[in-house]
Amino acid sequence: MSNQPSSSQSPLARIWADMVAAGWREPIWRYASHGLMLALLGAVVAVSGMDVASWRAPQLPPVAEGVSAASTTETAVETLASNSSEPPTFGPLVAELPALERAADVHTLIATQGRTQVITYTVQAGDTLLGIAGRFNLKPETLLWGNFFTLKDDPHSLRPGQVLNILPVDGTYHYVTAGNTLEQIARFYNVAPEAIAGWPSNNLGVDGQTLTPNTYLVVPGGTRALQSWQLPSLPRTARASARTASNFGQCPGGYTGIIGAGTFVWPTQARTLSGYDYANIHRGVDLRANLNDPIVAVDAGVVTYAGWNDWGYGNLVVIDHGTGWESVYAHLNQWNVQCGQSVNQGELIGLAGSTGNSSGSHLHFELRNGGVYVNPWSVLLP
Numbered sequence: 001m002s003n004q005p006s007s008s009q010s011p012l013a014r015i016w017a018d019m020v021a022a023g024w025r026e027p028i029w030r031y032a033s034h035g036l037m038l039a040l041l042g043a044v045v046a047v048s049g050m051d052v053a054s055w056r057a058p059q060l061p062p063v064a065e066g067v068s069a070a071s072t073t074e075t076a077v078e079t080l081a082s083n084s085s086e087p088p089t090f091g092p093l094v095a096e097l098p099a100l101e102r103a104a105d106v107h108t109l110i111a112t113q114g115r116t117q118v119i120t121y122t123v124q125a126g127d128t129l130l131g132i133a134g135r136f137n138l139k140p141e142t143l144l145w146g147n148f149f150t151l152k153d154d155p156h157s158l159r160p161g162q163v164l165n166i167l168p169v170d171g172t173y174h175y176v177t178a179g180n181t182l183e184q185i186a187r188f189y190n191v192a193p194e195a196i197a198g199w200p201s202n203n204l205g206v207d208g209q210t211l212t213p214n215t216y217l218v219v220p221g222g223t224r225a226l227q228s229w230q231l232p233s234l235p236r237t238a239r240a241s242a243r244t245a246s247n248f249g250q251c252p253g254g255y256t257g258i259i260g261a262g263t264f265v266w267p268t269q270a271r272t273l274s275g276y277d278y279a280n281i282h283r284g285v286d287l288r289a290n291l292n293d294p295i296v297a298v299d300a301g302v303v304t305y306a307g308w309n310d311w312g313y314g315n316l317v318v319i320d321h322g323t324g325w326e327s328v329y330a331h332l333n334q335w336n337v338q339c340g341q342s343v344n345q346g347e348l349i350g351l352a353g354s355t356g357n358s359s360g361s362h363l364h365f366e367l368r369n370g371g372v373y374v375n376p377w378s379v380l381l382p
Contacts, residue, residue: 115168116200118146118218123162129155130276132164139170140281145224146173153226154312155282156357156364168201172222178213189222196220226281231313231328233371236302236320249307249316251339258342260299260321264379265346267298267329267365271380274362283373284328284366289352291333291361297343298327298367298380306335313364314356317349328366331358 121132129151133140144153146165151157165173172189174180182204186193197204199218204210211217236255268287275286289295297319304326305318315332333353343349354361367374 116218117168118173118201118216119166119168121164121166123158123160123164125160127158127160128276129158129281136166138167140279141223141226142167142170142172144226144281145171145222148173148227153281154357155276156312156359158359167218169218169220172219172224174217174219174222176211176213176215176217180211180213182211185217185219189219189224191219191222195222231305231309231311231316231318231366233326233368234304234318234320236304236322249305249309249335251304251306253304255302255304255320255340257302257340258300258322258344260301260323260325261345262299262321262323262325263381264298264327264367264376265296265381267295267327268352268363269293275360275364278375278377284330284364285376287363287365289361289363291351291353293352293361294348295329295332295350295352295363296346297349298345299325300345301325301327301343303337303339303341303343303349306337306339306341309356312357314358315350315353316356319343319349324370326368328364328368330364330366331355331362333361 121136123132129140129143133143140155143164143166144151144155146167150162150164167173171191174185174189176185182193182196186196196202196217196219199220202217234250234253236253236257238253266287268289270288270293272288273285274288276282276284278285295317299319299321301319301321303317304320305316307316308314309316309330313328313330315330315335317329317332317335317337319327319329321327329350331353332350332355335350337343337349352361352363358364365376367376367379
């Protein structure tokens with residue numbers, strides 16, 4: 001049987017027969033299939049290119065005032081579900097929702113933002129000890145303990161321009177003197193020696209025992225008693241000692257006189273706070289009072305202090321009520337009573353001012369019962 005093409009075949013058939021006879025059949029099929037695949041891929045790309053431009057990412061409805069973020073999110077999900085013809089492409093949902101806020105724990109012993117070094121802050125006009133402490137997530141006591149040579153443990157000693165040490169953590173700041181040991185310091189501040197030795201900025205070395213005089217140590221979690229001057233209690237019948245009489249206004253004592261009722265009216269016209277509240281570092285309340293506003297006795301009693309006090313109180317009046325109670329009125333612009341005088345409840349005893357360690361006119365008011373401080377808010381009549 002002859003392999004020559006028949007004369008009746010078409011020209012294309014004869015060409016194909018010649019190519020097969022030459023052994024080109026397999027390469028031709030291979031190249032043809034590759035070309036078909038490329039053509040199909042191009043068609044798919046062309047079709048998708050026409051549709052992509054018409055697709056839009058779904059948008060969350062704006063959060064209306066008074067509407068919670070949760071309800072807004074639920075509305076957005078329902079909108080997406082009802083629009084099933086759209087592709088499920090989600091936009092940046094977080095951008096439409098309010099940011100979560102982390103509640104600060106001011107009692108943490110973790111250094112703020114990883115800070116281990118002590119930094120400084122210059123006091124500005126209008127600053128308060130509580131405000132500065134809150135700004136750095138520290139307890140007010142930490143500011144006092146870290147700045148004893150500046151503040152003397154007295155919040156009222158704060159003044160613009162002072163440069164304060166800001167500890168990285170709640171605790172104390174110890175000035176090392178010759179002969180100090182790590183164990184002594186730890187015992188004094190009620191912490192373990194390892195807490196001091198392990199604090200990075202103390203640089204105590206591997207053994208943690210090498211202390212350098214005239215340097216400072218951060219004592220994380222350390223506490224101590226405040227060392228500010230305390231107004232001594234002087235009952236009306238007692239005689240003042242040389243020590244208690246060292247201030248100009250301290251009365252000699254040995255008085256008799258009117259006895260109080262044991263109830264207390266407000267010493268100021270205003271009944272609001274203007275400064276420090278009652279706290280461990282501030283055993284009284286700073287009541288709002290403008291310059292020369294009248295200050296009255298909260299209960300009947302006998303004056304046991306009337307005059308200047310050089311330990312921060314400024315012009316000061318103290319009244320013994322004869323029932324174990326004493327009341328203290330500080331920073332007066334003037335006093336209108338004298339030692340041993342009996343005063344009635346509500347009687348004028350002086351005018352408000354800003355003398356002593358004070359940064360603005362107000363009344364610093366204290367109450368003590370049996371020599372023990374009492375929070376005035378708990379006993380002042382409503």
